[in-house]
Amino acid sequence: MTRDPKDLLLRLFRAAVDSADPGKTVARHLPERPSGRVVVVGAGKSAAAMARAVEAEWPDVTGVVVTRYGHAVPTRSIEVIEASHPVPDQAGANAAQRILAAVRGLGPDDLVLALISGGGSALMTAPRPGLTLDDKMQVNRLLLASGPPIGVMNRVRRRLSAVKGGRLAIAAAPARVVTLAISDVPGDDPLAIASGPTVHDPDATADLSDIVRMLGPALPEAARRLLMMPPDPLPPFTADYRLISTPLIALEAAARMARAEGITPLILGDAIEGEASTAGQVMAGIARSAALHGLPVKGPAVLLSGGETTVTLGRAKPGKGGRNTEFLLALAIALDGCPGIHALAGDTDGIDGSEDAAGAVISPDTLARARAEGLEPRAVLEAHDSYSLFDRIGDLVKTGPTLTNVNDFRAVLIR
Numbered sequence: 549m550t551r552d553p554k555d556l557l558l559r560l561f562r563a564a565v566d567s568a569d570p571g572k573t574v575a576r577h578l579p580e581r582p583s584g585r586v587v588v589v590g591a592g593k594s595a596a597a598m599a600r601a602v603e604a605e606w607p608d609v610t611g612v613v614v615t616r617y618g619h620a621v622p623t624r625s626i627e628v629i630e631a632s633h634p635v636p637d638q639a640g641a642n643a644a645q646r647i648l649a650a651v652r653g654l655g656p657d658d659l660v661l662a663l664i665s666g667g668g669s670a671l672m673t674a675p676r677p678g679l680t681l682d683d684k685m686q687v688n689r690l691l692l693a694s695g696p697p698i699g700v701m702n703r704v705r706r707r708l709s710a711v712k713g714g715r716l717a718i719a720a721a722p723a724r725v726v727t728l729a730i731s732d733v734p735g736d737d738p739l740a741i742a743s744g745p746t747v748h749d750p751d752a753t754a755d756l757s758d759i760v761r762m763l764g765p766a767l768p769e770a771a772r773r774l775l776m777m778p779p780d781p782l783p784p785f786t787a788d789y790r791l792i793s794t795p796l797i798a799l800e801a802a803a804r805m806a807r808a809e810g811i812t813p814l815i816l817g818d819a820i821e822g823e824a825s826t827a828g829q830v831m832a833g834i835a836r837s838a839a840l841h842g843l844p845v846k847g848p849a850v851l852l853s854g855g856e857t858t859v860t861l862g863r864a865k866p867g868k869g870g871r872n873t874e875f876l877l878a879l880a881i882a883l884d885g886c887p888g889i890h891a892l893a894g895d896t897d898g899i900d901g902s903e904d905a906a907g908a909v910i911s912p913d914t915l916a917r918a919r920a921e922g923l924e925p926r927a928v929l930e931a932h933d934s935y936s937l938f939d940r941i942g943d944l945v946k947t948g949p950t951l952t953n954v955n956d957f958r959a960v961l962i963r
């Protein structure tokens with residue numbers, strides 16, 4: 549086992565991220581080249597990197613994809629547009645229209661290759677008629693502040709979109725549609741990845757009044773009407789959907805590296821949700837049991853998990869932070885300096901929330917070092933200012949955009 553726990557945790561994180569590198573995965577999942585045209589479209593934090601990987605195999609294709617600002621890479625013939633995430637902007641709205649235009653007018657011998665990854669919901673935004681971009685931006689802000697599960701967020705986004713919930717595939721008919729997707733959602737539900745632009749939406753006519761009540765009076769009136777009045781059922785369609793990277797694959801890659809280091813990995817799950825601070829408290833209990841009693845695993849061991857927790861903000865203006873740093877701070881507080889336990893949590897896209905770090909690491913002396921800087925960890929946690937604490941003590945993990953996204957990665961090391 550390595551003498552430096554932080555170094556080991558960082559290498560486990562890199563192994564997880566590398567397993568979802570589009571340059572290593574896209575080629576294995578491409579369909580047979582059709583006799584007609586190939587049009588590549590896509591949306592998500594990995595869309596540009598996926599497009600570049602397609603061009604490496606099929607150099608003469610055309611198309612357009614949209615990705616987050618700072619996540620573009622050079623391509624030859626596929627246009628890359630950058631837009632805002634997590635709150636949509638006009639660039640994302642323009643990109644959606646360009647993507648819809650690119651798939652129209654194709655024939656049955658043509659192929660639409662859709663490259664879909666996390667973040668696509670916000671990046672490819674096409675409001676339904678009667679709804680403005682400002683309306684959609686306000687809805688996204690309300691969803692982010694309310695902290696509902698990602699599945700609830702995507703039900704709203706699909707209902708308000710002219711491209712999500714299968715509408716992109718419908719626009720491409722009668723061309724064949726093949727989707728290559730990188731999952732960033734618990735359970736790998738294709739409908740939830742970027743709100744399923746090429747996937748049939750079984751909730752297209754469902755009653756969403758409970759979500760309307762949750763979002764409250766700040767919900768724009770146009771959005772309220774569309775959420776309360778289900779549209780007509782969408783026409784049926786068929787599409788070939790291929791998952792090329794998932795959170796579980798990333799956790800398994802980290803587990804293989806841990807075994808090579810002589811450490812027993814225990815994958816607790818790839819779909820852990822709930823409040824980030826609560827998840828940190830629960831994880832502390834499991835880690836303490838492992839350290840003190842050898843249950844559920846005897847050290848040296850590492851507890852691995854994925855999924856997407858949430859942070860529910862109160863009325864007070866929050867500080868700087870993300871769900872991974874909030875999870876870690878709650879974990880450190882609950883562990884209270886328990887010896888021999890170190891941890892890392894980070895978003896595999898390299899950006900935890902809206903800050904410039906993927907996440908952070910903790911050690912048994914995290915709380916002591918924070919207090920030495922004049923910080924009170926519990927007060928920082930209540931203010932949702934975890935980023936600032938880890939920045940102050942030098943324990944942020946900064947990778948820059950990784951150009952992939954298989955959701956959050958958490959590793960708790962028991963020495």
